Amino acid sequence: MSTTLTGVPPASADPADHRTAPDPLLRPDPALAAEHAAVECLLRCWARETGASPDAEGVLHVPVLGGAARLAAPVRYWSPCGWHRFGPVGLLTASGADPVDAVTAAALIAGAAGERPGAGQVADLAARVADSVGRTTDILGHRRTTPATDAGPFLRAEQALLLGHPLHPTPKSRDGLGPAQGAAYSPELHGSFPLHWFAVDRELLAVGSAAGRPAEEITAELYGRPDLLPPGTAALPLHPWQAREAALRPAVARLLERGLLHDLGPAGEPWHPTSSVRTVYRPGTPWMLKLSLGLRITNSRRENLRKELHRGTEVHRLLESGLGAEWRAEHPGFDIVRDPAWVGVDHPTLGDPSGLDTVLRQQPFGPADRAACVAGLVAEQPFGRVDSQLAGLITELAARAGRPEATVAAEWFLRYLDAVVLPILWLDGRAGIALEAHQQNSLVLLDAEGWPVGGRYRDNQGYYFRASQADRLSARLPGIGDASDTFVPDAVADERFAYYLGINHVLGLIGAFGSQRLADERVLLAAFRRFLAGPRAAATGSALPEHLLHSPTLRCKANLLTRLNGLDELVGPVASQSVYVGIDNPVAGA
Structure with missing residues (x-):
C-alpha cells in the first residue's frame, strides 16, 4: 500500500498540515464521537482484509450495494501498519451524498466483504455494532465528565481501553450486559463489585494447584469468613453476572436444590474488572481471579475451559522445573504472570465449560510498580x-x-x-x-x-x-x-x-x-x-x-x-x- 498520497500527508508530516479539520473523535456529543470511532474500526478492518487503499485524492472508497453506491472516507492519516484515521464518512449515490451511521456502514461493508454472509450474520454484526456504539457512548460520556481516580498505574492502564481494539468491527460489544450491570462490571466506567460466592460440596469439588498450597485454602482466605461455609464444602468465587445466570441453568439449579451447591451471595470488598472484563483485581491481595463469564464479549463467550485451567498449572510447573531460571538468566526483566491454581465443580450433568470454574492468578505487582x-x-x-x-x-x-x-x-x-x-x-x-x-x-x-x-x-x-x-x-x-x-x-x-x-x-x-x-x-x-x-x-x-x-x-x-x-x-x-x-x-x- 502507498503511504504517501496526494491529499494524505506522510507519517512524518507536521501535525498542523493534516489537522485543519476538527478530529471527529473529539465531537462534544459522545454519541457522535462513538459513532465515528465505530465507523473507523469497520473501515480499518475492511482495508486490511481486502487490501484497499485511498485514491489519489486521499479518499478511501468502499463500493457497496453491488456498485450502485459507495462509502467515501477522507483519510486523515494513512498508516503503513493499519492504524488509519478518517474524517466523516459519507454514502455516495446517484442522488448525492449523505452521512452514514455505524450500523448502516456495518451492513453495507458486510455485503462488500466478499464472503456473501447470510442475512443472520449481517444482522448479528449490525446488532453487535449497535451495542458497541452504545457502550462506547456511555464510556466517553463518563470519562469526559468524571475525574480520574487514583487507581495506580496497573489499574489505570486496564481501564484505558475506551474505544477498544482498533481493528475489530465490534470492539466494545458485550451482548447481554444491561446498563446498570455495565456500570458495575466495565473497567472503562471505573466499575467495581463484590464477588458472588458458592459453597461446593467436596464430592463435587474440582481443584488443581501448583501454588504450594491447596486452591480451596486460598479461596477460603479470599472469602474471609470460612466459619460461615457449610460443613464439608469449599468456597467458590464467581462473577455476580455469572452466578445469577448459572443458577438458571437446569443442571446447576438441580445441584442447588439437592444441597450440593450453596448460594452464599455477595461478600467481601469490591474487586475491579481489568481490560478483559472477566479478570478481576483487588489492591492489597496477592491474587487476581480469572472468572467464567458467559457474555459474548467481541467474538466469544468467556467461560473457562478445563483444558485452560490445566494449562495454567502446567506452564507454572514447567517454568519452575528450570526453564524459568534459564529464561530469567537471559532476560531477568521478563516473566509470565502465573495461573498456578484453579477451583471448580465436577458433575456429569455440567459439561465443559461448566461456567463454574475460576482461575487463581498470582498478582505480582506492588503499588509502586509501573x-x-x-x-x-x-x-x-x-x-x-x-x-x-x-x-x-x-x-x-x-x-x-x-x-x-x-x-x-x-x-x-x-x-x-x-x-x-x-x-x-x-x-x-x-x-x-x-x-x-x-x-x-x-x-x-x-x-x-x-x-x-x-x-x-x-x-x-x-x-x-x-x-x-x-x-x-x-x-x-x-x-x-x-x-x-x-x-x-x-x-x-x-x-x-x-x-x-x-x-x-x-x-x-x-x-x-x-x-x-x-x-x-x-x-x-x-x-x-x-x-x-x-x-x-x-x-x-x-x-x-x-x-x-x-x-x-x-x-x-x-x-x-x-x-x-x-x-x-x-x-x-x-x-x-x-x-x-x-x-x-x-x-x-x-
Missing part, C-alpha cells in the same frame, strides 16, 4: 485532543531531556523491543513455546522515568507448544500437554505467533506511534528491521525474525470476516477458530 497493559498504554483518549498514556510518557520524557519527541519515541521503541519482544522470541526459539502475545495479553514494566525495563505475559489460553519440540518439553515435564491440549503443528504456531506478536503487538505499537503523531512509522519500521536482523534476535533461535524480514506477505487474523463467519474463537480446533487472510508485509517493505 506495570501497564500495552493495549491500554496505546489506547486513544479523546479528551480535548486525541492522546494516549503512551503519548503522555513520550511528552514527559522529551520535556525532561530537552530532546525532540520523535527522537525519544524511537529510543523508547528500541528499548521496548529489547525489554518485551526479545524475551518472547527467546521462549519460542529456545523452548518451543510461542505465546499469543497480543497487546492486551502483554504488560510492559516501566522505570521511574517511564522507560521500558521489562515485561510480563498473561493468559492461560494463549500458549502454542510446538509439536516439533514435544520430546524436549516432555523431558522437562513428563505428561505435558496430555490434559491441556496445547501442542499444535509448527505451521499453526508460526501463523499465530507472527500475527499476535508481529502484527497485533509490534506493528500495532508502531501504528499507535504514527497515528498519534509521536513518530514516523517508516522510521520505526526500519528500526524494527535492524532489531530483527541483529545478533540478539538471531541468537534466540526463533524463526519469526527471518519470516518478518523476508516474507512479502503475512497471514493476518481477519476480525471482520471471523465475525461474518459466526465463529467463536474459543470453540473448536485452534487451526480453524478464526479466519486468516494474507496482507502486505510492511516490515519487508520498509
